[in-house]
Amino acid sequence: MEKITVSRYEPLFTIGLAAERVGVSPMTLRMYEQKGLILPYKTASGRRQFSIHDLEIVLCVREMIGRHGLNIEGIRRIMSLIPCWKVKKCSSAEKRSCPAFTNGGGPCWSLTDSICSRKGEECRECRVYRELPECSNLRKMVAG
Numbered sequence: 216m217e218k219i220t221v222s223r224y225e226p227l228f229t230i231g232l233a234a235e236r237v238g239v240s241p242m243t244l245r246m247y248e249q250k251g252l253i254l255p256y257k258t259a260s261g262r263r264q265f266s267i268h269d270l271e272i273v274l275c276v277r278e279m280i281g282r283h284g285l286n287i288e289g290i291r292r293i294m295s296l297i298p299c300w301k302v303k304k305c306s307s308a309e310k311r312s313c314p315a316f317t318n319g320g321g322p323c324w325s326l327t328d329s330i331c332s333r334k335g336e337e338c339r340e341c342r343v344y345r346e347l348p349e350c351s352n353l354r355k356m357v358a359g
């Protein structure tokens with residue numbers, strides 16, 4: 216029988232199942248999304264679907280809160296330190312006009328006027344969302 220492999224970035228879980236898997240309420244997941252910490256996939260009808268990667272970020276957020284005593288705003292600030300402009304190799308002109316570089320009000324994927332959003336790029340597919348927010352990297356940022 217052919218082995219089925221699932222990508223950790225594939226939208227798999229409804230909000231109810233996702234919440235159950237990580238031990239929070241659906242309301243908490245919606246709040247994390249609204250605060251820009253996670254980017255669940257949205258179906259054409261607007262239903263959220265979460266990937267394993269999205270849930271790993273949620274677990275990381277829970278760890279930051281439970282073990283390091285951070286609040287949501289603190290976590291947003293740490294995520295805003297991720298130098299997306301290096302990953303995306305932005306030019307100096309692009310950096311100067313992008314709020315992710317100039318004011319870092321939150322993770323770049325939560326900023327509606329980032330250079331990438333102006334270009335219509337899909338943050339869920341981006342290396343910055345997919346690779347950098349791993350908990351070990353964020354832990355290093357907390358530790359300084």
Ligand code: SF4
Nearest residue numbers: 299323331338341343
């Ligand atoms: S595409 Fe999105 S996640 Fe990637 S660098 Fe741009 S704003 Fe950030």
